[in-house]
Amino acid sequence: MAGVKLTCLDCGQGNRIPEAKLSDNPKCGTCGAPLMTQKPKEVSLDWLKKAQKIDDLPLVVDFWAAWCGPCRMMAPEFAKAAGALKGKARFVKLDTEANPQAGGLYGIRGIPLLVAFKGGRETARQAGAMPAGQIIDWVGRA
Numbered sequence: 001m002a003g004v005k006l007t008c009l010d011c012g013q014g015n016r017i018p019e020a021k022l023s024d025n026p027k028c029g030t031c032g033a034p035l036m037t038q039k040p041k042e043v044s045l046d047w048l049k050k051a052q053k054i055d056d057l058p059l060v061v062d063f064w065a066a067w068c069g070p071c072r073m074m075a076p077e078f079a080k081a082a083g084a085l086k087g088k089a090r091f092v093k094l095d096t097e098a099n100p101q102a103g104g105l106y107g108i109r110g111i112p113l114l115v116a117f118k119g120g121r122e123t124a125r126q127a128g129a130m131p132a133g134q135i136i137d138w139v140g141r142a
Contacts (some may be wrong), residue, residue, distance in 0.1 A: 023087035080132035116142035
């Protein structure tokens with residue numbers, strides 16, 4: 001049976017979900033955590049690396065830091081975009097302050113930085129704060 005592969009961002013287990021069920025709040029078969037959420041999930045660098053390789057859905061990452069004013073301004077807009085695209089893309093946040101090695105690994109020159117991954121590859125990146133509508137349009141193009 002074919003399905004969409006998603007990594008549980010709580011336990012790291014890979015899951016296969018029927019595409020028709022993506023908007024029905026699927027849960028991890030191992031730990032029961034939700035796999036598709038209305039809000040972006042804060043992840044560690046290890047979970048991000050695993051999800052970017054495994055996930056079939058677009059994975060949209062907001063690289064941010066608490067000291068960054070534009071990052072804080074964009075956070076509610078990123079959350080609105082996550083809710084609007086639930087079932088079509090997954091939205092996660094990675095704190096670059098807590099995960100300093102992400103800068104070199106992903107070539108981060110400034111934050112906020114949005115990076116989209118699909119099928120294990122980076123498909124797009126966009127630096128700077130954006131409103132929800134612009135994020136949604138960007139994800140559609142990415």
